[in-house]
Amino acid sequence: MAKKVAFMQGNEAAAHGALYAGCKFFAGYPITPSTEVAEVMSAELPKVGGKFIQMEDEIGAMSAVIGAALTGAKALTSTSGPGLSLKQEIIGYGCITEVPCVIVNVMRGGPSTGMPTGPSQSDVMCAKWGTHGDHPAICLVPASVQELFEETIRAFNLAEKYRTPVMIMPDEIVGHMRERIVFPEPGEIEVINRTTPSVSPEQYKPYDTKFGDVPPLAAFGSDYRFHVTGLNKMEDGFPTTKASIVQAEEERQVRKVEANADDIIKYEEYMLDDAEVVVVAFGSTSRSARFAVNEARKQGIKAGLFRLITFWPFPEKQILALSKKVKAFITPEMNLGMCTEVVKGCVAGNAPVHGIFRVDGEPINPDQIVDKMKEVK
Amino acid sequence: MAGRYEIRFSGAGGQGLILAGVIMAEAASIYEGIQAVQSQSYGPEARGGASKSEVIISENPIDYPKVTKCDALLALTQEACDKYSHDLKEGGVLLIDSDLIHREPQGNFKVTKFNITNTAKNEIGREIVTNIVALGAMVALTGVVSKENAEKAVLARVPEAFLELNKKAFNLGYEKAMAAKK
Numbered sequence: 191m192a193k194k195v196a197f198m199q200g201n202e203a204a205a206h207g208a209l210y211a212g213c214k215f216f217a218g219y220p221i222t223p224s225t226e227v228a229e230v231m232s233a234e235l236p237k238v239g240g241k242f243i244q245m246e247d248e249i250g251a252m253s254a255v256i257g258a259a260l261t262g263a264k265a266l267t268s269t270s271g272p273g274l275s276l277k278q279e280i281i282g283y284g285c286i287t288e289v290p291c292v293i294v295n296v297m298r299g300g301p302s303t304g305m306p307t308g309p310s311q312s313d314v315m316c317a318k319w320g321t322h323g324d325h326p327a328i329c330l331v332p333a334s335v336q337e338l339f340e341e342t343i344r345a346f347n348l349a350e351k352y353r354t355p356v357m358i359m360p361d362e363i364v365g366h367m368r369e370r371i372v373f374p375e376p377g378e379i380e381v382i383n384r385t386t387p388s389v390s391p392e393q394y395k396p397y398d399t400k401f402g403d404v405p406p407l408a409a410f411g412s413d414y415r416f417h418v419t420g421l422n423k424m425e426d427g428f429p430t431t432k433a434s435i436v437q438a439e440e441e442r443q444v445r446k447v448e449a450n451a452d453d454i455i456k457y458e459e460y461m462l463d464d465a466e467v468v469v470v471a472f473g474s475t476s477r478s479a480r481f482a483v484n485e486a487r488k489q490g491i492k493a494g495l496f497r498l499i500t501f502w503p504f505p506e507k508q509i510l511a512l513s514k515k516v517k518a519f520i521t522p523e524m525n526l527g528m529c530t531e532v533v534k535g536c537v538a539g540n541a542p543v544h545g546i547f548r549v550d551g552e553p554i555n556p557d558q559i560v561d562k563m564k565e566v567k
Numbered sequence: 568m569a570g571r572y573e574i575r576f577s578g579a580g581g582q583g584l585i586l587a588g589v590i591m592a593e594a595a596s597i598y599e600g601i602q603a604v605q606s607q608s609y610g611p612e613a614r615g616g617a618s619k620s621e622v623i624i625s626e627n628p629i630d631y632p633k634v635t636k637c638d639a640l641l642a643l644t645q646e647a648c649d650k651y652s653h654d655l656k657e658g659g660v661l662l663i664d665s666d667l668i669h670r671e672p673q674g675n676f677k678v679t680k681f682n683i684t685n686t687a688k689n690e691i692g693r694e695i696v697t698n699i700v701a702l703g704a705m706v707a708l709t710g711v712v713s714k715e716n717a718e719k720a721v722l723a724r725v726p727e728a729f730l731e732l733n734k735k736a737f738n739l740g741y742e743k744a745m746a747a748k749k
Contacts, residue, residue, distance in 0.1 A: 197593045197603075306611050367606040367632050368589060370596045474632065481631040556631050
């Protein structure tokens with residue numbers, strides 16, 4: 191049978207990706223340019239026995255998502271910059287209580303209300319450092335409608351596998367543009383579900399490290415009763431200030447992601463074999479970069495592209511390895527240098543890093559990148 | 568068709584230009600079986616303000632989703648014409664509403680003009696189908712998708728009660744553009 195094909199918007203594809211992953215709960219508050227995610231979820235969730243709630247605000251929405259996810263449901267929210275700022279305290283709560291859930295954040299201009307309909311890539315640092323305290327961070331940055339669909343499934347898989355909130359951040363262009371999408375059959379893409387306890391309710395502890403860095407999670411409200419708090423906690427979930435436990439728990443929570451970076455990090459290499467000038471880009475900007483690489487090659491410039499699909503954890507060792515064999519990096523991004531700074535850190539002075547920054551609501555066009563290539567080659 | 572063909576529909580917010588672009592892209596992507604990407608840019612206001620919808624059509628995978636050198640431009644308002652005609656390429660197609668645009672961009676373009684909005688308003692009887700009249704005209708002038716496939720894409724997008732209305736709007740736009748084409 192021929193596969194189902196559609197011409198679809200990125201945000202709609204994100205919602206369908208969530209449904210494919212088995213999402214059964216959505217709570218959100220509408221905001222441009224992410225609202226279509228909520229629209230599709232409101233129409234589709236009731237059909238699969240799920241629940242959609244439009245909450246009073248973003249804080250309430252994030253809290254509802256954590257609550258639903260704790261009871262065993264796969265839960266989603268979607269928002270954009272100002273909403274993401276509001277959600278941050280609760281995202282931190284999700285990190286410390288280790289609740290799997292997914293946040294779709296469609297990036298628009300900022301800070302504050304900024305430019306609601308303009309594209310941006312200026313929330314990537316907010317994905318890592320938006321909520322206070324040390325915590326794990328996983329952030330995915332797809333570049334096409336098909337990839338937004340597939341990466342939303344992966345976002346759920348990573349959330350479930352590592353028991354943590356995961357962010358997926360298309361920029362406004364990727365969220366709003368329409369392309370052809372081919373839907374996979376059920377079962378064609380792997381769907382991961384959280385590990386549930388193998389012990390009896392009496393023996394269960396929600397943060398029992400004898401099962402490894404990612405302890406099994408029971409459904410809250412079932413026979414498994416446990417305590418959930420934003421305070422630093424012991425393995426039974428109750429608060430503690432005991433130094434050795436707090437230190438070990440904080441380290442474990444970050445380690446469960448950082449030690450598995452190779453499993454989480456995904457990227458695409460394009461024309462890197464003999465490349466002398468390498469563009470590091472993500473989201474819609476990586477599409478400008480690919481166009482620019484093709485143009486530059488026609489003009490005899492040995493250009494290549496390293497496209498980030500996972501932004502956090504950052505592919506530090508891949509960039510470091512590249513830095514030892516290329517002449518220069520170019521980092522175009524719709525912000526004032528967030529990815530550029532991270533790349534500079536990875537490169538450790540081995541090669542110069544030239545940023546191209548735009549925050550005027552316009553995409554970085556391929557000519558800008560080609561011009562920079564000519565300048566630095 | 569060799570390489571990319573870049574089309575921009577522009578006018579004021581609320582005129583249905585995004586939908587016109589979406590239908591053009593669907594005609595290419597779903598019905599012609601070639602590649603298409605549609606994107607848009609609009610202001611925060613619900614109505615008014617300059618608005619554009621861009622469609623890239625190609626036989627090859629499309630990387631950059633926005634216009635680089637515009638092959639064909641529709642302008643339904645003076646503001647949009649002033650704002651979005653700067654990157655229309657030499658010899659490019661320019662379709663403008665003759666009642667609403669009085670300053671044409673300077674350059675060597677294939678200009679076609681007719682009363683697009685008033686055709687919808689007076690001849691079809693519903694101003695709301697201005698975008699479909701314009702779409703029919705752009706299909707005629709660009710030739711990147713067949714008339715049959717474009718019409719299929721239009722009819723797949725509209726509610727049943729409005730099928731005839733839109734079909735009429737699409738065909739009238741197509742015919743008027745053919746007649747007005749230099």
